[in-house]
Amino acid sequence: MARSASAMRGQILESALRLFAVHGFRGTSLQDIASDAGCSKASLLYHFAGKEKILTELLTPARDALATLLDRVAGLEGGRLVEETVTGYVDLTLRFRREIRLLFEDIAEMSCHQDLDVMELANGLLDALAGRSRRAPARVAAWMVLGAVFITSATDDEVAPDEVLRAEMIRSALRALDHTPS
Amino acid sequence: MARSASAMRGQILESALRLFAVHGFRGTSLQDIASDAGCSKASLLYHFAGKEKILTELLTPARDALATLLDRVAGLEGGRLVEETVTGYVDLTLRFRREIRLLFEDIAEMSCHQDLDVMELANGLLDALAGRSRRAPARVAAWMVLGAVFITSATDDEVAPDEVLRAEMIRSALRALDHTPS
DNA sequence: ACCATAACTGTCCGATCGGTCAGAACTGAC
DNA sequence: GTCAGTTCTGACCGATCGGACAGTTATGGT
Numbered sequence: 335m336a337r338s339a340s341a342m343r344g345q346i347l348e349s350a351l352r353l354f355a356v357h358g359f360r361g362t363s364l365q366d367i368a369s370d371a372g373c374s375k376a377s378l379l380y381h382f383a384g385k386e387k388i389l390t391e392l393l394t395p396a397r398d399a400l401a402t403l404l405d406r407v408a409g410l411e412g413g414r415l416v417e418e419t420v421t422g423y424v425d426l427t428l429r430f431r432r433e434i435r436l437l438f439e440d441i442a443e444m445s446c447h448q449d450l451d452v453m454e455l456a457n458g459l460l461d462a463l464a465g466r467s468r469r470a471p472a473r474v475a476a477w478m479v480l481g482a483v484f485i486t487s488a489t490d491d492e493v494a495p496d497e498v499l500r501a502e503m504i505r506s507a508l509r510a511l512d513h514t515p516s
Numbered sequence: 517m518a519r520s521a522s523a524m525r526g527q528i529l530e531s532a533l534r535l536f537a538v539h540g541f542r543g544t545s546l547q548d549i550a551s552d553a554g555c556s557k558a559s560l561l562y563h564f565a566g567k568e569k570i571l572t573e574l575l576t577p578a579r580d581a582l583a584t585l586l587d588r589v590a591g592l593e594g595g596r597l598v599e600e601t602v603t604g605y606v607d608l609t610l611r612f613r614r615e616i617r618l619l620f621e622d623i624a625e626m627s628c629h630q631d632l633d634v635m636e637l638a639n640g641l642l643d644a645l646a647g648r649s650r651r652a653p654a655r656v657a658a659w660m661v662l663g664a665v666f667i668t669s670a671t672d673d674e675v676a677p678d679e680v681l682r683a684e685m686i687r688s689a690l691r692a693l694d695h696t697p698s
Numbered sequence: 699a700c701c702a703t704a705a706c707t708g709t710c711c712g713a714t715c716g717g718t719c720a721g722a723a724c725t726g727a728c
Numbered sequence: 729g730t731c732a733g734t735t736c737t738g739a740c741c742g743a744t745c746g747g748a749c750a751g752t753t754a755t756g757g758t
Contacts, residue, residue, distance in 0.1 A: 338705095342705080342706090358622070359626060360542045360543075360622070361542075363744075363745065363746085364745080364746065364747085365744090365745085365746095373706075373707085374706070374707050374708075375707090375746090375747090376706070376707050376708075376709090376747090376748090376749090377705075377706050377707070379746085379747065379748085380704095380705070380706065380707090381705090384746075384747075385745095385746065385747090386629070389626070390631060390632060393632055394632060397632045397634060397637065400637050400641065401637055403641075404637065404640045404641060404644065407644050411647075411648065412647065413695065413696075413697075415644060415647055415648070416644075416645065416647050416690070416693060416695050417690070417695070419641070419644040419645055420645065420661065420665075420686055420689045420690055420693070420695075421686055423641065423645070423661075423665055424665055424669075424682055424685045424686050424689065425682070427665050427666060427668075427669035427670075428669055428678065428681070428682060431669055431670065434666060434669055434670045435670045435672070437623045437626065437627075437670075438623070438667075438670045440540070440542070440622040440623070441619045441620070441622070441623075444541060444571070444619065445619075447568070449572060450572060450575055450576060450579045452579060455579065455582050455583055455586065458586045459582065459585075459586060459601070459605065462586065462589050462597060462598075462601040463598065463601055463602065463605070465593075465594065465597055465598050466593065466597070470675065470676040470680050470681075470684060471684050471687075471688075473675045473676070474668065474675055474676060474680075474681060474684035474685060474688060475684065475688040477664075477667070477668045477671060477673070477675060478664035478665070478667075478668050478685065478688045478689070478692070479602065479605075479664065480667065481663050481664045481665075481666065481667025481668055482659075482660035482661065482663045482664035482667075482692065483602075483605055483606055483609050483660070483663075484609060484616060484663065484667070485620070485659070485660075485662065485663025485664075485666070485667065486609075486656065486659045486660050486663055487606075487609035487610055487613055487616055488609075488613065488616045488617045488619075488620045489659060490617070491659070493652065493655045493656055493659060494652035494655070494656060496610065498652050498656075499610070499652075499656060500606055500607070500610060502652060502653050502656035502657065503606045503656060503660065504602055504603055504606050505653075506653075506656060506657040506660045506692045506693075506694075507602045507606065507660070507692070508598070508599070508602055509691045509692050509694060510660070510664065510688045510689070510691050510692035511598060511602070511688075512688075512691060513595065513598050513599070513602075514595075515595075520735095521734080521735075524735080524736090545714075545715065545716085546715080546716065546717085547714090547715085547716095555736075555737090556736065556737050556738075557716090557717090557737090558717090558718085558719090558736070558737055558738075558739095559735080559736050559737070561716085561717065561718080562735070562736065562737090563735090566716075566717075567716065567717090699758105700757105700758085701756105701757095701758090702755105702756100702757095702758105703754105703755085703756090703757105704753105704754085704755075704756095705752105705753080705754070705755085706751105706752080706753070706754085707750105707751090707752075707753090708749105708750100708751090708752095709748105709749090709750095709751105710747105710748085710749085710750105711746105711747085711748080711749100712745105712746100712747095712748105713744105713745085713746090713747105714743105714744085714745075714746105715742105715743085715744075715745085716741105716742100716743090716744105717740105717741085717742095717743105718739105718740085718741075718742105719738105719739090719740085719741100720737105720738100720739100721736105721737090721738095722735105722736080722737075722738095723734105723735080723736070723737090724733105724734080724735070724736085725732105725733085725734070725735085726731105726732100726733095726734100727730105727731095727732095727733105728729105728730085728731090
């Protein structure tokens with residue numbers, strides 16, 4: 335063997351990203367990555383100081399891209415600020431989809447696992463949020479609200495008292511769904 | 517020792533929920549839970565058939581509540597459907613905050629960890645999405661969009677081609693932020 | 699051809715994990 | 729007090745993990 339160092343490193347990173355995105359970080363062992371990349375586990379640790387360093391190297395480009403975006407919008411304000419930030423953020427997440435997915439597959443695996451089959455319920459919730467519509471705009475907005483409420487509830491940021499938080503979450507969600515109050 | 521069975525079970529579930537919410541499911545060992553609950557690891561496995569069963573018992577109430585919500589809105593349609601679903605979903609996530617948090621702490625720990633300190637960047641992004649406003653409605657909406665875009669990008673649901681997905685994500689996000697197009 | 703260096707590997711290690719099991723400790727009914 | 733049944737535990741097990749290290753193999757400059 336003994337390919338060029340950068341080639342092997344690239345192969346390792348590629349394998350790691352794919353496996354992390356399927357089984358999660360903790361759910362993927364160094365041996366798994368080594369087997370997939372076609373080298374020994376010891377070779378991994380020759381190229382990378384440790385398992386965490388592999389993860390760091392995988393996530394750094396996304397991090398840097400986010401930092402760049404924030405720099406770019408630092409001087410803006412008002413409507414331009416929000417528009418540029420949203421557009422940039424969306425593009426960024428789409429570009430680094432696999433990296434984001436690896437952060438979530440721990441959850442996904444946990445949800446699919448065991449008796450409680452959450453995925454079926456999640457699809458039901460998605461349908462209801464989309465108002466039973468199958469059209470793409472409604473479905474995308476439904477996904478957005480699904481994730482938005484989920485994450486916002488999980489935050490411990492103390493951004494607002496619970497009553498305010500609840501009211502604003504509902505209003506914001508309905509706006510995202512393009513819902514005209516009846 | 518030798519308390520009543522249900523008391524010990526309750527103590528174990530309480531400890532497990534708290535520890536899972538701090539260190540994640542995989543990041544919490546049976547020994548951790550046992551120490552926190554004030555019993556031996558073997559005692560855990562007397563009350564619960566395995567580690568996964570503890571998680572199942574913790575998440576089942578939330579799952580059942582979601583199923584109940586979906587049943588309740590099953591007969592509705594149009595505006596009422598969307599309103600009831602959103603309100604119910606928000607209430608549900610707020611009620612089961614700790615359970616949701618435990619699903620996320622794997623991510624949180626991973627993000628805070630290592631060199632790349634993502635949290636500072638996330639706060640910057642949050643500020644920009646909120647249009648630099650410190651008011652609660654803007655901050656809540658910013659959190660919503662942060663999570664919405666993140667999760668929607670991570671999905672592999674093939675809900676729409678990437679160009680459509682991108683456009684709808686941006687539109688939906690701007691609506692959630694109550695942004696009036698300039 | 700030679701050799702310093704880079705690339706790579708087999709093997710071992712300590713730690714930790716979830717889980718088992720035989721038996722001790724406790725409990726309430728009688 | 730006795731005893732059956734419940735509750736609990738220390739000790740142990742096999743598996744797996746991330747990592748260390750000495751030694752082997754390939755590479756490129758001379």
